Amino acid sequence: MHSLIARFKWHPTLPTIIAGVVVVAGFVLMEVSGWFLILAGIGTFGPGILRELGLLNDQDEFQRQAAHRAGYHAFLVTGLLAFIFVAGFRAQSQGASNIPEESVTTILALLWFVWFISSLLDFWGPQKTASRILIGFGIVWWIFSIADSLNSVLGFVMASLVAIPFFLMAYLSQKWPTISGVLLIGFAAFFFYFFHLYEIFGPDPMAKGRPVVIILFVGPLLASGIALLKFRSSNNDHSDMIEDEN
Numbered sequence: 001m002h003s004l005i006a007r008f009k010w011h012p013t014l015p016t017i018i019a020g021v022v023v024v025a026g027f028v029l030m031e032v033s034g035w036f037l038i039l040a041g042i043g044t045f046g047p048g049i050l051r052e053l054g055l056l057n058d059q060d061e062f063q064r065q066a067a068h069r070a071g072y073h074a075f076l077v078t079g080l081l082a083f084i085f086v087a088g089f090r091a092q093s094q095g096a097s098n099i100p101e102e103s104v105t106t107i108l109a110l111l112w113f114v115w116f117i118s119s120l121l122d123f124w125g126p127q128k129t130a131s132r133i134l135i136g137f138g139i140v141w142w143i144f145s146i147a148d149s150l151n152s153v154l155g156f157v158m159a160s161l162v163a164i165p166f167f168l169m170a171y172l173s174q175k176w177p178t179i180s181g182v183l184l185i186g187f188a189a190f191f192f193y194f195f196h197l198y199e200i201f202g203p204d205p206m207a208k209g210r211p212v213v214i215i216l217f218v219g220p221l222l223a224s225g226i227a228l229l230k231f232r233s234s235n236n237d238h239s240d241m242i243e244d245e246n
Helices: 002-007 014-029 034-052 061-092 101-124 126-147 153-175 177-194 197-201 207-245
Strands: none
Touching: 014 034, 034 061, 061 101, 101 126, 101 207, 126 153, 126 177, 126 207, 153 177, 153 207, 177 197, 177 207, 197 207
């Protein structure tokens, strides 16, 4: 485990490791009782709250700035989505303020996802971030897919196949970022259509947890693709500036 962490050039502090364990425990134990999900919230937001209160000083200035940028990005995206949800449901129910559980889950999923992606982009840069996001999400999606198909050999095979694009693109993104970026965006569009996720625009957008599936499955592909294309564009701009100076 230590060598794997060293290879990724990631040196988590003790509070970060403890917070990660608490988050995982919260998601695992929520099957026992929904109240255990609070642990995931404590693990996710607790360290940041302690840092802002000055009770935890485990980050340097660069990490603090990256965390603040990521938090602001997450605030912008999820804040807009929250207003859309509230406006939509109030309009449909003629002023009622009851917000379905799926909407809150979607907001939390998007909040975490945007913060996570933004943090890694600041820390590793677009190319390494894209590769490692794809590996990480490929593993996670593969595990959850297999867990849902243990009673079916065909389901097991299909679940494994679904994870292959993540690992393949993680390798290709290191060699051909532009081509990989275009392919990743294409894969995101394909899976959006293949799994009928476009039905989110239908009369029941929250059915079957579509928003969360889009965020946690299509999201990594789309975000990685955009990051790789932006990486290529920024490199071209940098090269042009050097040529102009010469």
